[in-house]
Amino acid sequence: MATNLIRRGHQVTAFDINLQVLERFAAAGGMAAGTLRDSARGKGLYVCMVASAAQLDQVMFQGETPLVDCLERGATFLVTSTVAASDVARLEERFRVVGRGDILLVDCPVSGGAKRAADGTLSIMAAGSKKALQSAMEVLSEMADPSKLFFPGEIGQGSNxxxxxxxxxxxxxxxxxxxxxxxxxxxxxxxxxxxxxxxxxxxxxxxxxxxxxxxxxxxxxxxxxxxxxxxxxxxxxxxxxxxxxxxxxxxxxxxxxxxxxxxxxxxxxxxxxxxxxxxxxxxxxxxxxxxxxxxxxxxxxxxxxxxxxxxxxxxxxxxxxxxxxxxxxxxxxxxxxxxxxxxxxxxxxxxxxxxxxxxxxxxxxxxxxxxxxxxxxxxxxxxxxxxxxxxxxxxxxxxxxxxxxxxxxxxxxxxxxxxxxxxxxxxxx
Amino acid sequence: MATNLIRRGHQVTAFDINLQVLERFAAAGGMAAGTLRDSARGKGLYVCMVASAAQLDQVMFQGETPLVDCLERGATFLVTSTVAASDVARLEERFRVVGRGDILLVDCPVSGGAKRAADGTLSIMAAGSKKALQSAMEVLSEMADPSKLFFPGEIGQGSNxxxxxxxxxxxxxxxxxxxxxxxxxxxxxxxxxxxxxxxxxxxxxxxxxxxxxxxxxxxxxxxxxxxxxxxxxxxxxxxxxxxxxxxxxxxxxxxxxxxxxxxxxxxxxxxxxxxxxxxxxxxxxxxxxxxxxxxxxxxxxxxxxxxxxxxxxxxxxxxxxxxxxxxxxxxxxxxxxxxxxxxxxxxxxxxxxxxxxxxxxxxxxxxxxxxxxxxxxxxxxxxxxxxxxxxxxxxxxxxxxxxxxxxxxxxxxxxxxxxxxxxxxxxxx
Incomplete structure (x- = not known):
């Protein structure tokens, strides 16, 4: 997904716990961040792809540099993982509770596999506030096939x-x-x-x-x-x-x-x-x-x-x-x-x-x-x-x-x- | 079940493919039959206890001496096996087809295990025509606990x-x-x-x-x-x-x-x-x-x-x-x-x-x-x-x-x- 965005002319900074993946990404012209914090610093839009709700919780709120503390004010945050609608709703609620109601959350699970991710022709089900979706629209359009980009409604409906x-x-x-x-x-x-x-x-x-x-x-x-x-x-x-x-x-x-x-x-x-x-x-x-x-x-x-x-x-x-x-x-x-x-x-x-x-x-x-x-x-x-x-x-x-x-x-x-x-x-x- | 009937004063002839069981039965005072045919000859009432519908079919209609050919005219025939109602109904139908509509069929599965069978205190669910049930009543009463003898209706309802x-x-x-x-x-x-x-x-x-x-x-x-x-x-x-x-x-x-x-x-x-x-x-x-x-x-x-x-x-x-x-x-x-x-x-x-x-x-x-x-x-x-x-x-x-x-x-x-x-x-x- 990240390499596809580079090919389409975007500047992308990325972090992964797998260093080999990061090196491949750098070789393709991306900016490899050394830490989670570095990947978020100064960015207006962040795409998060983890495997489960447990990992999402871990990345966002646990460890020395939880992502929620690293995101810029007013940043747009895309959750592309397959999780339950209740998990995304809980994330939104928790943003508010910790004083980060400024984050524009997009609930946008993807489908289609690695090849379509690389081609920028994924299916994406993007849900959230109008403002969040407007802000995410450009990058969503680059990642998804135009005929496969769906807007099912409020936070949770993407996952649903x-x-x-x-x-x-x-x-x-x-x-x-x-x-x-x-x-x-x-x-x-x-x-x-x-x-x-x-x-x-x-x-x-x-x-x-x-x-x-x-x-x-x-x-x-x-x-x-x-x-x-x-x-x-x-x-x-x-x-x-x-x-x-x-x-x-x-x-x-x-x-x-x-x-x-x-x-x-x-x-x-x-x-x-x-x-x-x-x-x-x-x-x-x-x-x-x-x-x-x-x-x-x-x-x-x-x-x-x-x-x-x-x-x-x-x-x-x-x-x-x-x-x-x-x-x-x-x-x-x-x-x-x-x-x-x-x-x-x-x-x-x-x-x-x-x-x-x-x-x-x-x-x-x-x-x-x-x-x-x-x-x-x-x-x-x-x-x-x-x-x-x-x-x-x-x-x-x-x-x-x-x-x-x-x-x-x-x-x-x-x-x-x-x-x-x-x-x-x-x-x- | 057979030994219990002997103890209660009945003359019982029995056959089993397991010779040891037959010998034990003879030792208890029963008449061990050498063949299926011998067990049915001259008897007005026959109790059949096999394990499945397939065995019932085999005993009744297959082999050199199928039981259906051995039963006396007008004999009462008790199926005590646990089979489907449709299996007993099919048996009744087949009796008619082969010209043995004279057999008084009783659909009477039992429950309670070996000990209660030996004591004559089984649960028995006995169904069939009035005539068949009347004819079977004495032996049913000897095998069942009086409070556990049920008459649910026509052929099939015992099994049901x-x-x-x-x-x-x-x-x-x-x-x-x-x-x-x-x-x-x-x-x-x-x-x-x-x-x-x-x-x-x-x-x-x-x-x-x-x-x-x-x-x-x-x-x-x-x-x-x-x-x-x-x-x-x-x-x-x-x-x-x-x-x-x-x-x-x-x-x-x-x-x-x-x-x-x-x-x-x-x-x-x-x-x-x-x-x-x-x-x-x-x-x-x-x-x-x-x-x-x-x-x-x-x-x-x-x-x-x-x-x-x-x-x-x-x-x-x-x-x-x-x-x-x-x-x-x-x-x-x-x-x-x-x-x-x-x-x-x-x-x-x-x-x-x-x-x-x-x-x-x-x-x-x-x-x-x-x-x-x-x-x-x-x-x-x-x-x-x-x-x-x-x-x-x-x-x-x-x-x-x-x-x-x-x-x-x-x-x-x-x-x-x-x-x-x-x-x-x-x-x-």
């Missing part, structure tokens, strides 16, 4: 917008592993599974599946593209924020439990795409597995259909969970759709159902139908889960998805009407 | 009644392990945890906790009093029957996933009380654990409070799940209460809330309040789960319980009223 997107991303990461574990139990060729899912007509695809599936199949836990520990960190932000808002997130909660169990197995530092090993003891790289592959064509087609059903079921309920949560948080739902459509949380299910679900959430009239009955989705998922049970294959998130669907169906039946896929938001009403 | 009880039993078995695993993470003395739960004023007790807690603490996986594999077998009956009736059982479903993951860890044949090892890598017998115990009195009291909150939260939602499922299945809810109160599924939460929940289910008027607000239950559970998350302790069933409570609270709030504990049945309406 990123978090809602993360509901989809994290659930889909675990779904990827559940699908491959189940496929392995069933005796499917995992490459064939991948091709079946990636076929655009499958309806089961997701950005995460496209991105993670090869690593999952080929067992590339190290180096992690993105670690399981990061998933556990992000789901905790979601479930804790949901707790605070008294909002149910059963799917994300199940994904979190899967992640925690994966950590117990020692997979925390590994690539999140390889969590399938937690679900399946004989999950092995192609060619090494002792499982006999299905030969019969009909049987294989049905097994593949079950894998698609698992993914479609999870992805579809995840759309309802994420959008309903966004609605509960007061986010602009059109903005959520726009963000997800161009980000890692997107899926076929999202493309298909997000607009209808948002209509249902916004209309308040929950009795409106749509073109897609819920019944086939439920039946396909139920049959797949029944088969999984018969072969002792655990599927935490898929079973949680079925519970949501079943609850919605019961309440709908008690109202004496048919149900559509968009009715899944009823669970979260 | 036992299954509903099993929802409570299985969820509480897993709850026992979640509580001890969490206690171990927190650094509590597990004997102190046990004493705190067993204190009648805790509200967190259950028959299962009383029965399993010492085995859990002292790591006695072998010989199993009752194996984890049996839990997985029983939860599958519940979740499959729930699927069929399109009924949501999120708590039991989470317990099933925990059981399946325990199997993957190789704990299937072990005592179900020791599933805590799946949740906690450092779960070790007292004296061997490397975890530092909490010394601070206040901290310890709060940690113990969290363990109680986990158990109370799970047990209370389990009562709503089991009773609502019983209601969905058309069972007599007073009979369910009576059965549970004298069986392994009982708990403090059941004693406290079952009558109120049944009133709410039967009244149809779901807007009636009770003396216990839902709020404190929810808050205590949420705080405990938040703490568990912060120390990376997975708690599958407890999190599922919170999701149920949160969903009920949201729908209640959207109706603009306060919520009581009995309102938990709203989730399953």
């Amino acid at each position: 917008l990123k978090m809602v997107h993360q509901v989809l991303a994290d659930v889909q990461i675990v779904a990827n592993s559940e699908a491959f574990a189940f496929a392995s139990y069933l005796g499917l060729d995992l490459y064939e599974v991948r091709n079946a899912v990636l076929d655009p007509s499958s309806g089961a695809g997701s950005w995460m599946f496209e991105n993670r599936s090869l690593r999952t199949i080929e067992h590339k836990p190290i180096p992690p593209e993105s670690s399981l520990n990061l998933v556990v960190k992000d789901t905790a932000i979601i479930t804790e924020t949901a707790l605070y808002h008294r909002f149910p997130v059963p799917l994300c909660s199940a994904a979190e439990q899967a992640g925690l169990l994966g950590r117990l197995h020692g997979f925390g530092p590994d690539d999140d795409g390889t969590l399938a090993r937690m679900y399946c003891p004989h999950f092995e790289p192609p060619g090494m597995s002792s499982v006999k592959l299905i030969q019969d064509t009909t049987e294989k087609a049905y097994a593949l259909h079950m894998i698609l059903s698992i993914l479609i079921g999870i992805h579809t309920v995840a759309v309802a969970e994420a959008l309903s949560f966004a609605h509960c948080l007061g986010l602009d739902l059109q903005m959520v759709i726009e963000l997800v459509n161009m980000s890692a949380g997107t899926s076929s299910a999202f493309s298909e159902h997000s607009v209808g679900m948002v209509q249902k959430l916004q209309a308040g009239d929950l009795d409106v139908g749509d073109a897609n009955p819920l019944e086939p989705l439920r039946t396909a998922l139920a049959l797949a889960l029944s088969r999984a049970r018969s072969i002792n294959c655990p599927l935490l998130v898929a079973n949680a998805a079925l519970d949501v669907i079943t609850e919605v169906e019961r309440s709908g039946r008690s109202n004496g009407r048919g149900l559509w896929i968009t009715d899944l938001v009823l669970y979260y009403r | 009644l036992k299954m509903v009880h099993q929802v409570l039993a299985d969820v509480q078995i897993v709850a026992n392990s979640e509580a001890f695993a969490f206690a171990s993470y927190l650094g509590l003395d597990l004997y102190e945890v046990r004493n705190a739960v067993l204190d009648p004023s805790s509200g967190a007790g259950s028959w299962m906790f009383e029965n399993r807690s010492l085995r859990t603490i002292e790591h006695k996986p072998i010989p199993p009093e009752s194996s984890l594999n049996l839990v997985v077998k029983d939860t599958a009956i519940i979740t499959e029957t729930a699927l069929y009736h399109r009924f949501p059982v999120p708590l039991c479903s989470a317990a099933e996933q925990a059981g399946l993951l325990g199997r993957l860890h190789g704990f299937g044949p072990d005592d179900d009380g020791t599933l805590a090892r799946m949740y906690c890598p450092h779960f070790e017998p007292p004296g061997m654990s490397s975890v530092k115990l909490i010394q601070d009195t206040t901290e310890k009291a709060y940690a113990l409070h969290m363990i109680l909150s986990i158990l109370i939260g799970i047990h209370t939602v389990a009562v709503a799940e089991a009773l609502s499922f019983a209601h969905c299945l058309g069972l007599d809810l007073q009979m369910v209460i009576e059965l549970v109160n004298m069986s392994a599924g009982t708990s403090s939460a059941f004693s406290e809330h079952s009558v109120g929940m049944v009133q709410k289910l039967q009244a149809g008027d779901l807007d009636v309040g009770d003396a216990n607000p839902l709020e404190p239950l929810r808050t205590a559970l949420a705080l405990a789960l938040s703490r568990a998350r912060s120390i990376n302790c997975p708690l599958l069933v407890a999190n599922a319980a919170l999701d149920v409570i949160t969903e009920v609270e949201r729908s209640g709030r959207s109706n603009g009223r306060g919520l009581w504990i009995t309102d938990l049945v709203l989730y399953y309406r």
